[in-house]
Amino acid sequence: MEKKYKILVTNDDGIDSPGIFALASAMSQLGEVVVAAPDRQQSAVGHALTVARPLRVTKVKRNGALFGYAIDGTPSDCVKIALSNLLEEKPDLVVSGINHGQNTAINILYSGTVAAATEGMLAGVPSIAISVASHDTSVPMDAAAEYALIIAGKLLESKLKPNFLLNVNVPAIPKENILGIKVAKHSSSYWKDTYEMRLDPFGRKYYWFAGEYYLESEDDIETDDAALAKGYVTITPVHFDFTKYDVLTQLKHFEV
Ligand code: MN
16 A cells, blocks of 8 residues: 555553554554654543643654654643644544553543544544453454554545544454454443452552443444444444533523
């Protein structure tokens, strides 16, 4: 394939994560890649921005060559700085991932991976968030990287107006067992919150999130969680419109 696109690669697991290395390698087949990612783990920070302190950008080498820019901020900070200061021109694509852990359903809200792609979307750039359904960082990334490349190619060729992002989830199973790509809505699965209470060495209580992901609509293959569990790579087009339209109409009588 002709190397014609400029692609910004980011994530929320940090620039040292195996997932971003696999993603950057895959995307380099489509064109010129710039990596700008948090300098540390930033999972579940959502769309947070750093506003009360300065941000530092550090060049990171891998195998003796420049790999990318490490930023001591959130995934959204990374995309904003990259678009405004690090890239010479607007990229053709923003890709965030490959995240370790699925970003289905409600996780879309918590995810820094998805937030980074959202930031790309807000800048009018076609954007993809991609996650593999395992928190084990030693899980092979080849299938997810391959699907990232396929889906990125399709999105770039589609010429769709970039007022959405693609949220992609890949099952953590061997490539040959993946059933294909399924375009699906997100499910209504949610976290049953539990905070484990323990004692620190000084006998003081502390709490650690130990929530359990509760699957809804497990048999509805039209949802991300169900299709992913069955072995499909899922694509959910995501957009954000926070207005609750039916209540908007019902509230009209509040107007004075
Ligand atoms: Mn993450």
